[in-house]
Amino acid sequence: MLEQLNEAMEDIERHLGERTDAARLARIAVTSEYHFRRMFSALAGLPLSEYVRRRRLTVAGAEVLAGERTLLDIAVRYGYGSAEAFARAFRAMHGVGPGEARRTGAALQSQPRLSFRLTVEGSSSMRYRIVEKDAFRMVGRGTQVPLVHEGMNPAIVAFVRSIGRETLDRLAELSDQEPEGIVAAVDKLSAGREEGTEIDYFHGVLTHADAPEGMETRTVAGGSWAVFESSGAFPEAVQYLWRDIFTQWFPANPYRSRPGPELSWTKLSADGKEADAQVWIPVEHIPDALA
Structure with missing residues (x-):
């Protein structure tokens, strides 16, 4: 089952710009959506929706600092309907707006990618x-x-x-x-x-x-x-x-x-x-x- 969970984590990364499809992730993990959400939260220590949000804004933050795309392009790329909505979500996680982060090179928060592996805890x-x-x-x-x-x-x-x-x-x-x-x-x-x-x-x-x-x-x-x-x-x-x-x-x-x-x-x-x-x-x- 650990292999399927990690495949689901890869799927999240491939679809960060899209609305989270928990049913698809559950199918990859060979379980029900109900159980997948509960198990993910217990294993990861945070809800699935919060993890995806933080991963999305982590990757978006790197693109903001890189300066290769406009802020609106980045907002759309990661599923935000407007630059304002993106700015609110960005500030909630990073403590600074995307425009200011780009101008000043501010330090940003980062949500690491999750992977599951067997440890001696078992x-x-x-x-x-x-x-x-x-x-x-x-x-x-x-x-x-x-x-x-x-x-x-x-x-x-x-x-x-x-x-x-x-x-x-x-x-x-x-x-x-x-x-x-x-x-x-x-x-x-x-x-x-x-x-x-x-x-x-x-x-x-x-x-x-x-x-x-x-x-x-x-x-x-x-x-x-x-x-x-x-x-x-x-x-x-x-x-x-x-x-x-x-x-x-x-x-x-x-x-x-x-x-x-x-x-x-x-x-x-x-x-x-x-x-x-x-x-x-x-x-x-x-x-x-x-x-």
């Missing part, structure tokens, strides 16, 4: 299993919160506290299937998973029981789930597990993520500093992916 194994689940219901409460990659998410902490310990204990008693106990579910993440973007968050249990008064019910379609386990410092070990799933497990296995909520189950130690955790990711098998 020397540690990951525990996982594939589970087939029929459609199921989640009962609990939901909200929207900003996405936080590292550390505690204050919005989630405040939301869970607002539910109350007594209510959570009653909910836990309704749990009757895996993953058991109180589960956190996140859904409708942006393709790039940018920190600070709004996501759907649901706190509750998987159950066949009816929802108690004041609780919500959400139905989730059946399918395959990749289940990962981790133990360690909280919340770092759990957050690193999410990172490793997309940066290590997916590139090495014939699966891709599919739409649906991502579930996590966490059991804290008595002092709240350590945790055992499970993460459930909705996946689908890629036929002949390793052929």
Whole structure:
């Protein structure tokens, strides 16, 4: 799969002057557009659209300094509808307008080309299993919160506290299937998973029981789930597990993520500093992916 990802990076370079065709890139990488965007963001550390924008303006910046084309020609060459639009985008990245950069030879920012390769980071194994689940219901409460990659998410902490310990204990008693106990579910993440973007968050249990008064019910379609386990410092070990799933497990296995909520189950130690955790990711098998 690394070879296909690098072919997709080459395709980006060949079409920097055109609108990004994520569907074409996904076909090159032999995966779905949905999974390609999410995997790219996890591997590269920035969304696909932001990477392409920065690469486009990096190459355009070199042409601005070279002085061989007019600024309007460069703007059109790299997909901008006007010199003004190009100037705004140029200044946003480089901190200086293209005209001033050409006159003064100003120092510009550069986004290196990305390439993917196997490193010794994959020397540690990951525990996982594939589970087939029929459609199921989640009962609990939901909200929207900003996405936080590292550390505690204050919005989630405040939301869970607002539910109350007594209510959570009653909910836990309704749990009757895996993953058991109180589960956190996140859904409708942006393709790039940018920190600070709004996501759907649901706190509750998987159950066949009816929802108690004041609780919500959400139905989730059946399918395959990749289940990962981790133990360690909280919340770092759990957050690193999410990172490793997309940066290590997916590139090495014939699966891709599919739409649906991502579930996590966490059991804290008595002092709240350590945790055992499970993460459930909705996946689908890629036929002949390793052929």
